[in-house]
Amino acid sequence: MVHNWIYKVQPEEEEIRKLSTEINVNPILSSLLIQRNLKSFEDARKYFRPSLEMLHDPFLMKDMEKAVERIKTAIKRNEKILVYGDYDVDGTTAVAVFYDFLKSFYEHVDFYIPDRYTEGYGVSRAGIEWAAENGFQLIVSLDCGIKAVDKVALAKSKGIDFIVCDHHRPGEILPNAHAILDPKRADCQYPFKELSGCGVGFKLLQAICIEEDINVNKLYEYLDLLAISIASDIVPIVGENRVLAHFGLIKLNKKPMAGVQALIEIAGLSDNLDISSIVFSIGPRINAAGRIGHAKASVELLISKNEDDTLSYAKKIDDQNSRRRGYDTDITEEAIRMIENGEHGESLKSTVLFKNDWHKGVIGIVASRCMEKYYRPTIILTESNKKATGSARSVLGFDIYEAISECSDLLDQYGGHRYAAGLTLELENVAAFQKKFQEVVARNIKEEQLIPTIEIDQKIGFSQINYRFYNILKQMNPFGPENMRPVFATHNVYAVNRPKIMKEQHLKFMVAEENSENQIEAIGFGFAEYFDLINSGMRFKIAYTIEENNFMSNRYLQLYLKDIKFD
The missing domain is CATH 3.10.310.30 (Diaminopimelate Epimerase; Chain A, domain 1)
Incomplete structure (x- = not known):
């Protein structure tokens, strides 16, 4: 497929020189930071050295005080609280975090996930009826509810109060809930608008910790689940999300919750898990429970403390993920035939x-x-x-x-x-x-x-690629929307050796730059169709990211090709 290359606007030279002097990095790295609107030493410090102290005061969110007071009242009156969430990764992680944390100090709490097939997305009539039949007086909805005007009214008619925690765009009419926490509300002045659904629930729990003098470190034990929600829901990894994802990934790599650890093991994942590990391996498995069976299984896995239980839940979810792949492949092929016919x-x-x-x-x-x-x-x-x-x-x-x-x-x-x-x-x-x-x-x-677009951050020469440069790039993690891994372009390059075809689809070869002695290995996934052109000695330009290959303790830098354009 043909791609448009768009070269990002480069900052002014004086601006680059000033930041390079302040933080002692080369001009290319300064340009990358300025392109991300990081223009001072203080901006760079917060970016490279995030701290949980940077999190915003949760009480800046509209209706936060009302939500906290209603939960306090429910606890004081021994009311039954139902934690209600969507069946995707964001919803199930949100329910797991909120339910498990609340359950640690309050007994009368349960959770509910709607069935994808019989109830559909969001707050359902069946869910409200179940809550009424089982004597719940308060529902906290997570990752859903902002458009559930009629369902919230139904709950109210049955004597059930609602606290909506959502991050989707509201409709013209807001539900008549006791409190609505959604940074995207037009009347909400919360400084960060792009929290995940799990993130909004997390802010409510953070407010409860402040109000009830609960050690917030207990809440931070769930940061690995919050990072999973952020990665899987593809929200921008900037601002508060970047802080939460940064510390969530540390937790994920050092001491994940038992259910997450079981998923990591059954997926055969290695160390150094990042956003991509979540997006392509952990998230799809959590999602599979709700796609093939009932998403309640995902919550049960995520809150499980027993090793035997977690392995059993993880195995079941992994099996469902395998079945999901089969359905996915068959239906995709059929859909493509419909288009091409x-x-x-x-x-x-x-x-x-x-x-x-x-x-x-x-x-x-x-x-x-x-x-x-x-x-x-x-x-x-x-x-x-x-x-x-x-x-x-x-x-x-x-x-x-x-x-x-x-x-x-x-x-x-x-x-x-x-x-x-x-x-x-x-x-x-x-x-x-x-x-x-x-x-x-x-x-x-x-x-x-x-036309698909590849945004090029910087045009560089191979002489500028070294471990000092790469080690600073690596500190720009976690990468994701609005903080993507930097993409570089180098022009007038050629293959030094005959490309090696791998699995009939991929190419690996040494590439050099005209009029330079610098060479570096490049790998292009799905680039086998370019074998003859590359092997011909023709000059071309490449768009790529810089990665580290660590095979059998042999570490070296490698270019992951995103596109090739031939002269």
Whole structure:
């Protein structure tokens, strides 16, 4: 696939020189920091040396005092508290953290995760009925609830108060809850708007610790779960999220919770776990329980303290993840055939596919796969409970939530973010929705947004790549949205040796720069198609990240290719 290379705007030379002097790094590294809006010694200090003391006062969040007081009242009255969360990684980690921490000092608490297939996303009528039947007087919803206007009203009619902890965008009408914690509320002045759902629940617990004089270090024992939520929900890893992810990864690598340790072992993960380890190995396993079975199993794993139990739960979840992969592969192949056979047109600027027997648990993954292959906003729909339900994924720069909002007259409900959303509609509305959504996208999307983009941080020469440079790059971790791993470009390079083809798909070769003696190994995953051009001696330019290869105690720097452009 052809990629557009966009070179980031370079800072002014005087600005670079000033920061380089202040923090004693070379101009390239100073430029990388300034591009991330880190322009002073103090900015760099906070970035490279994060501290938990940097976390914001939780009482800056709208309704925080009301939420804390209601929980205190519930505890004083011995009321039953239900912790209610979504079935994805963010929701299940949020429930695990909130329930387990509250349970450590209050007995009358339980948790509830809706069934993906019978109840669907968010707060459900079945969940409210269950809470009423079992005598709960307070529900704390996590990673959901901001649009549950009718469900919160139903709870209120049954004498149940609601505290909503959410991070999704509110609708025009807020639920009539006792307290609504959501940094994205228009009237919320909380300084950081991009917390995960687990993060919002964490802030409520932090406020309870302050109010009740509980040692906050007890809450920090859950930072590994918070890091998992941040990575898996793909929220920006800047500001407060970066602090939480930094310390969460330390916890994950040194002393994770028993359930997380069991997942690490069963996944065969090594040391030095990072955001990618969560995104590609830990997160999908936690998600698999809710995709294939019931997400309650994920919470049970995450809060389990017994080694035998954790291994049993982890094995079950790992088996479900294997089944999930099979469904994912089969449905993705079928979806691609539908597009390529012309039923839904490769020429369109969006994809909306519906098939009534697709497995609901993997349609979000299938949407991501199709979006990556055809690079256009994508919605995959299936039938569930006599309705169409779907997952949406978007390309860089296009707000799919807003596009879905323009079709709200055809929907029962929807919610989500700029790049990922969920929706439900009547089966008879599917064709009309497909037509309208495609019209909305065609009208609003820019042509350049339909071509995948590689952002180049800096153009450099191989002579600038050494361990001192790499060791500072490594300290820019954790990488993720809005703090991505730096991408470099080097022009006029050539292969020194015949490329080695690995597993019929990948290439490994030594690359050198014209008029320079510096050579470095490069590896390109999925680059086998370029073998002849590379081997021909032709000059080309490469976009890449710098990684360390550590094989059998032999450490060396290596370029991970992201793209090649031939002269």
